[in-house]
Amino acid sequence: MEFDLTPAQRQRRAELAEAVRERLGGAPPSTPDGHFTRERWRAAADLGLTGLCLPVEHGGGGLGAVDTALCLETFGQACPDTGLAFGVAAHLLACCVAIRDFGTPETAAELLPGLANGELIAANAITEDSAGSDVGGLAMKGVATAEGYRLTGEKSFSSNAPLADVFVVYAVTDPADGFLGTTGFVVPRGTEGLSVGPPMVKLGLHGCPAGRLTLADAEVGPHHVLGEPGQGGMIFQHSMGWERACLFAIYLGLMEAQLKRCVTHARRRQQFGKRIGEFQAVAHPIAEMRQRLESARLLLYRACWLMDQGRTDVTAVSLAKLAVSEAAVANSLTAMRVFAGSGYLAETGIEAQLRDSVPSTTFSGTSEIHRTIVARGMGL
Known part of the structure; x- marks a missing residue:
């Protein structure tokens, strides 16, 4: 049983993180009256993000579920605009996967190249x-x-x-x-x-x-x-398997970046003559953030690995989706408390992480639906 990334995976992630920060890291998160532009979409596409798991012959990256998730995790960590990362992942997994696997040869030839290179948005x-x-x-x-x-x-x-x-x-x-x-x-x-x-x-x-x-x-x-x-019901469930397993990797990335900010803040911020990280009331919640993140990451990687082995397991996918989405909300609430008043200010981006995390427990199936799937998988 191997838990480490390969050298190729590490290199791909490092290069992608640097490129995302260079191309997309400077802009602040989008505001309620704004959203991603074609320019920013094409910047993500130039990095291969809009075609990660699409066939190489149509201009895609040809990646499996694990490597797709690893790239999306890096995207979510390095890009401050979680909405853009979500839009790219939804385009790729809920739409392009369905066209890749079930589109006619004519439709695939007509659309997949443009979907992969970012000329088309799905x-x-x-x-x-x-x-x-x-x-x-x-x-x-x-x-x-x-x-x-x-x-x-x-x-x-x-x-x-x-x-x-x-x-x-x-x-x-x-x-x-x-x-x-x-x-x-x-x-x-x-x-x-x-x-x-x-x-x-x-x-x-x-x-x-x-x-x-x-x-x-x-x-x-x-x-x-x-x-x-x-076959629409089956096709939708197939694409949702990819979305539920891979899309939520962007939240792993968000939580990783969020955790690092909390640790840095707890080391620097002083109250009552001590760094706040020295207070158990601050240190233990941050430790729990790490626990939730690492647990969710293992479940998501396992679900993606099973898909790559041709062993799609709906219970494993639901467990991963549940763990990641609920950890994202819980960690964001903790981050708000760690940053206190400054976390409430839009300029810090901490409150935006909470708002971006809340819908993750609703889209791609609510937490209640996924608990039902898990229960049925146990014969209940």
Whole structure:
């Protein structure tokens, strides 16, 4: 059992960290009225981040789940804008993976090169007002036509949507078939009948814009169907396996950078004639931050390793997602207490880490959903 990184992995991470700091480290986190720009997106793409696990023949990095997660962890640690890191990871894992594994050869050749090099931005569109965790309750309809399918309905929360060029959309094509009645589609932004709402106002992750998506009798051709009709539920779960295992590595990176800041602050800050790190009331919570981070990291690496071995384990993935997301929130709350009044100020970036961490317990399945998956995995 090997726990260490290979020399190649260490070198890739070191080079990527330096490049991210040089290209993206100088800008502060995005604000509620701002989000990532095409320029910043292309800067991330130039570093290979938008195509990490896409095929080499289409311009991607050809990486497996572990190496993809390691790169995203480095991105999350070195980039101060967690929203940008989240947007890139969502593009890659929720969208590009679905196109990579289930797109027709025509669609793959048409879209994957642009998705890999950052010329195209992708958005996943499955959530609806009445279908969040209950993806079996989709209201969007897909009706077969002589030319393909006609899509009608509305998606309520699509990350990257306001800037996206390509949408991975899920719609019910056969209501009588339940889970087997949903189909996945690739919908280009210029499709007639497709409209995208303005960016939503959110608590955190401001760097990644999210918006509503409306399709009104939008026609898509047969080559834009993902997999076979009725495979949408399976395709979504497949892409979510990659997202839940790999995307949360950006929070490992956030927590690593956060922990280092807390340790440095506790060493420098003095109260009552002593460094605050000498007080057990400060030192022990920081030690707990380290414990949560290291535990979550091992679970995430294990889930990704299992995927690379062809042994996708939904329980392992759910355990990792739970551990990382809840550790990110708990550690961010501790960091706020360590920094006290200065942590409350936007200029320090500590409060932004808390706001960016809170939604991690909701997207990609709520903590309650993942606890249910873990319980079912034990036969409960």
